[in-house]
Amino acid sequence: METRTSFYKxxxxxxxxxxxxxxIEKVSHADSTVLITGESGTGKELVAKAIHYNSIRAENPFIPLNCGAIPKDLLESELFGHEKGAFTGAINTRKGRFELADKGTILLDEIGELHPSLQVKLLRVLQEREFERVGGTRTIKVDLRILAATNKDLEEATKKGTFREDLFYRLNVIPIHISPLRERKDDIPMLIDHFINIFMGKMAPSSQQGEQGLTILPETLDVMLKYHWPGNVRELETIIERFVILNETGMVAPDDLPPRFFDTKQRADTSIVSLSQMAPDGMDLQTYLDDIETSFIVQAMEISGGVKSKAATLLGLNRTTFLEKLKKKGLDVKTDAKTNEPPAI
Ligand SMILES: Nc1ncnc2c1ncn2[C@@H]1O[C@H](COP(=O)(O)OP(=O)(O)O)[C@@H](O)[C@H]1O
Ligand SMILES: [Mg+2]
Known part of the structure; x- marks a missing residue:
């Protein structure tokens, strides 16, 4: 099959x-509900638009709504609309996003944030394509395609009881996952060129920046390729915009990158975990960090066959600090380095 370098935007x-x-091509031709997952900034909304604008509904509205950005009561009336006098301040009847999206597509973004009472109401829309406005009794029928997006592990949320299982299955008819940028680094050079073109296009041609163009030096690209991109494509987009506007020489040197690009320690663990997927309801950071520390200490002791100075070097610690940590964690057991036996910890 041919290799494509772009699709829609x-x-x-x-x-x-x-x-x-x-x-995207396959699901565009169907009318099924799609659940788009991926870390923040991976392009979930763009994928939803690509589906809509490649579907038979393309001429009709595409209506996105961020379920995480609005308080529950407001969100209800935003989704379902309200009748005049439904609550203080409801001076007029107002259509909700479901009605506005009629014949088109609605994107329910950050669906994992949806309040349980609204989860029930959404289930009915998914099953029957009907609902009532807030404060209304008339049943409104709509013809719409529903897309949902989340950066959370919804299946995990159903196990924890924060997300309804029946709703999850109704939404997850077709799952689409977008990989984080750090797992597809061969896309980075193309994305850089793409965003340079976009932001250069916004500069006046007569401006200094517009005249000299922008070159990312190979050494700079090297650092960018090694970076873990926690904010994914959105982070890359923002960085390029900044380069285009602030750059004075037309060349981007490694020095022009923010310090986080050189922070190797941070690189190691932010690539392993995402707070929203691991612990949507919060976590105990200190316990978690202690566990990671213990795990690496145990591994270092195993690799070094129990030779503490070697293990300390592996972790970039001096021997004294390493011994202190061993003691504090109760890992300071006698081992026989000569037999190369793994330490009994
Ligand atoms: N593959 C891609 N190609 C071009 N632009 C992208 C791509 N992925 C994301 N973007 C851009 O990155 C930004 C974040 O994308 P968005 O769809 O809002 O991400 P998410 O909803 O997953 O947080 C947007 O400006 C979007 O246009
Ligand atoms: Mg989004």
């Missing part, structure tokens, strides 16, 4: 993006 040539393009 999505850019990327990685195998993950190829699979994504094929998936």
């Amino acid at each position: 999505l850019i990327g040539k990685s195998s993950q993006m190829q699979r994504l393009y094929n998936m």
